[in-house]
Amino acid sequence: MLDFLAELWRFMRVRKKFWLLPILIMMVVFGGLVVLTKGSAIAPFIYTLF
Amino acid sequence: MRILGISAFYHDSAAALIEDGRITAAAQEERFTRKKHDSAFPHNAITYCLAEAGITADGLDHVVFYDKPFLKFERLLETYIALAPRGFGSFKMSIPLWLREKLFQKSLLRDELKSFAEDFDSSRLLFCEHHLSHAASAFYPSPFESAAVLTMDGVGEWATTSAAMGDGNRLEIFQEIHFPHSLGLLYSAATYYTGFKVNSGEYKVMGLAPYGEPKYAKLILDHLIDLKSDGSFRLDMSYFDYCTGFTMTNDRFAELFGQPVRSPDQLLTQFHMDVAASIQSVLDEAVLRLTRSLARQTGSRNLCLAGGVALNCVANGKVLRDGSFDNIWIQPAAGDAGGAVGASLAAYHIFKGQPRKPNGADGMSGSYLGPGFAQAEIERRLAAVGARFAVLGEAAMIDATAQALANEKAVGWFQGRMEFGPRSLGARSILGDPRSPGMQKNLNLKVKFRESFRPFAPAVLREDISDWFDLGSDSPYMLIVGDVRQDKHRQMSPDEQALFGIDKLNVARSEIPAVTHVDYSARIQTVHRETNPRFHQLLSRFKELTGCPVLVNTSFNVRGEPIVCTPEDAFRCFMGNELDLLVVGNCVLWKSEQDAALKQEYSSAFELD
Numbered sequence: 230m231l232d233f234l235a236e237l238w239r240f241m242r243v244r245k246k247f248w249l250l251p252i253l254i255m256m257v258v259f260g261g262l263v264v265l266t267k268g269s270a271i272a273p274f275i276y277t278l279f
Numbered sequence: 280m281r282i283l284g285i286s287a288f289y290h291d292s293a294a295a296l297i298e299d300g301r302i303t304a305a306a307q308e309e310r311f312t313r314k315k316h317d318s319a320f321p322h323n324a325i326t327y328c329l330a331e332a333g334i335t336a337d338g339l340d341h342v343v344f345y346d347k348p349f350l351k352f353e354r355l356l357e358t359y360i361a362l363a364p365r366g367f368g369s370f371k372m373s374i375p376l377w378l379r380e381k382l383f384q385k386s387l388l389r390d391e392l393k394s395f396a397e398d399f400d401s402s403r404l405l406f407c408e409h410h411l412s413h414a415a416s417a418f419y420p421s422p423f424e425s426a427a428v429l430t431m432d433g434v435g436e437w438a439t440t441s442a443a444m445g446d447g448n449r450l451e452i453f454q455e456i457h458f459p460h461s462l463g464l465l466y467s468a469a470t471y472y473t474g475f476k477v478n479s480g481e482y483k484v485m486g487l488a489p490y491g492e493p494k495y496a497k498l499i500l501d502h503l504i505d506l507k508s509d510g511s512f513r514l515d516m517s518y519f520d521y522c523t524g525f526t527m528t529n530d531r532f533a534e535l536f537g538q539p540v541r542s543p544d545q546l547l548t549q550f551h552m553d554v555a556a557s558i559q560s561v562l563d564e565a566v567l568r569l570t571r572s573l574a575r576q577t578g579s580r581n582l583c584l585a586g587g588v589a590l591n592c593v594a595n596g597k598v599l600r601d602g603s604f605d606n607i608w609i610q611p612a613a614g615d616a617g618g619a620v621g622a623s624l625a626a627y628h629i630f631k632g633q634p635r636k637p638n639g640a641d642g643m644s645g646s647y648l649g650p651g652f653a654q655a656e657i658e659r660r661l662a663a664v665g666a667r668f669a670v671l672g673e674a675a676m677i678d679a680t681a682q683a684l685a686n687e688k689a690v691g692w693f694q695g696r697m698e699f700g701p702r703s704l705g706a707r708s709i710l711g712d713p714r715s716p717g718m719q720k721n722l723n724l725k726v727k728f729r730e731s732f733r734p735f736a737p738a739v740l741r742e743d744i745s746d747w748f749d750l751g752s753d754s755p756y757m758l759i760v761g762d763v764r765q766d767k768h769r770q771m772s773p774d775e776q777a778l779f780g781i782d783k784l785n786v787a788r789s790e791i792p793a794v795t796h797v798d799y800s801a802r803i804q805t806v807h808r809e810t811n812p813r814f815h816q817l818l819s820r821f822k823e824l825t826g827c828p829v830l831v832n833t834s835f836n837v838r839g840e841p842i843v844c845t846p847e848d849a850f851r852c853f854m855g856n857e858l859d860l861l862v863v864g865n866c867v868l869w870k871s872e873q874d875a876a877l878k879q880e881y882s883s884a885f886e887l888d
Contacts, residue, residue, distance in 0.1 A: 232385075232401070233385070233386065234382060236349075236385070240349045244353065246349075246353060249353065249357075252356065252360070253356075253627060256374060256378060257378065263836075266503065
């Protein structure tokens with residue numbers, strides 16, 4: 230997981246996308262909730278959009 | 280240096296292996312799992328690539344994935360934010376999937392690769408941008424020392440269209456058009472609107488186009504796409520739903536054309552054919568403007584193409600005839616499967632700085648990069664499934680096949696290594712006599728179980744192409760459309776000329792009606808002795824018997840089925856449809872001699888495409 234976070238940090242630095250950070254944190258929080266509540270996700274069905 | 284390229288998790292998973300810059304094996308996962316467009320991690324394809332090279336995963340210097348998941352996630356997130364609150368329904372379905380799996384693709388890949396080599400660590404794993412993978416798959420295997428490169432597809436990370444320049448081992452993308460503005464997605468929107476499946480029905484739209492008139496081309500240019508003179512473009516997103524919804528187009532799109540979206544079981548009418556003709560003519564125009572401006576910008580006389588849109592052989596034919604470039608080379612696996620080849624080549628030449636030495640021939644070996652089977656192995660496998668066959672010598676096998684073809688038999692032809700990419704090129708093919716007026720209908724309805732309007736492609740001896748077709752170039756990968764020569768056309772009566780739409784299909788238009796489309800065009804494959812000597816011999820023998828060096832060549836499968844991979848797949852397909860003869864290596868199988876109990880219901884065995 231630490232590898233992943235370090236890589237995400239490097240990605241945001243290269244792409245200069247620090248403004249994504251608060252959104253990502255919020256999503257991880259809500260995403261965690263979704264996982265905990267076993268929310269379902271349908272399979273992707275149009276092109277490579279998802 | 281050995282590098283494995285992987286394309287996976289979206290559609291058309293594949294693996295490709297390069298050894299010191301040479302592509303030695305490549306295959307799509309769907310051929311092994313028998314699941315069309317399989318998007319799963321390509322376990323089977325990787326196993327095959329390693330076996331072909333006689334190595335284990337420990338012998339790999341690098342493994343390269345064909346796109347960058349973080350960049351794709353960035354695009355998704357920014358698109359949702361830009362369009363919020365619209366798209367919340369799509370957001371709440373896709374983001375959890377990303378947060379649970381797709382964002383962690385690196386560890387997912389590492390874990391999967393550990394099943395091939397226990398000590399596989401992330402330092403050997405590289406990532407290559409989607410359009411750079413496409414561009415590399417187009418340029419590095421091409422025969423050119425330097426070339427302009429154009430890639431067009433639905434969407435990768437951000438890019439939907441890229442222009443690049445390749446020279447020696449260097450390849451640089453210098454211009455991109457970004458999502459949501461995409462020629463691929465515009466074409467897919469028309470595919471959806473005309474009632475076909477997105478991501479596989481695009482061929483049908485292209486095949487349907489010649490039956491219609493481009494009546495709506497102006498409407499599309501006025502409302503849907505703002506196409507500039509240099510080929511750059513923007514879509515008016517108020518007509519599309521793919522950014523925020525679950526469909527390609529919205530109600531406004533349907534109102535613009537005046538009819539609702541066609542459901543798949545609804546009859547195809549002249550209206551749908553006109554829409555297909557219109558979208559094809561707009562695509563042709565956009566691609567022509569792009570290639571003309573690319574020629575001006577780069578000054579190059581050579582062009583390489585890849586990306587899903589490069590599978591549109593009608594547009595490719597127009598680019599060739601336009602003359603902006605003298606030479607065109609198109610990656611045969613232009614879709615995402617080819618990204619596996621491109622990613623590995625990009626890693627070798629760009630990331631590792633290895634030299635490139637083009638030798639005048641292309642590096643795809645005729646695209647015969649998949650599994651092959653020795654004669655003894657074929658006999659063992661066929662016997663195991665209860666097939667009754669005769670083993671003939673090479674010349675006798677060729678002669679028996681050519682005789683059957685001349686007698687209008689439908690023949691399954693399985694020889695050598697399987698093709699990589701969506702086209703059958705004479706290794707896993709169904710063949711027929713193109714001179715037979717009923718062949719197109721027979722093959723479509725009884726052999727392939729698909730719509731009668733679908734055109735078939737001719738395979739022609741390279742030496743004889745100018746006698747039969749107007750095409751100023753080789754087309755070894757069946758990716759360029761050219762016209763049947765005027766002197767081979769058949770004069771039509773005034774009544775026949777007055778026919779419209781699908782009715783046109785029943786009129787023989789040339790000496791080779793089964794492969795002549797209603798506009799006299801044909802999607803040509805030139806057959807070369809150097810890359811497929813057996814297929815070349817078969818065409819030569821057929822020419823001796825009939826005077827015609829052309830055969831109908833279509834993929835060895837039925838509708839919705841991946842192309843056959845093994846002798847068992849071929850036998851199963853043979854026993855499930857109306858093929859008369861199957862030739863696997865030197866084994867010859869007649870349908871009439873097979874055990875009737877082995878026949879099976881096959882037409883509904885696969886989900887419709």
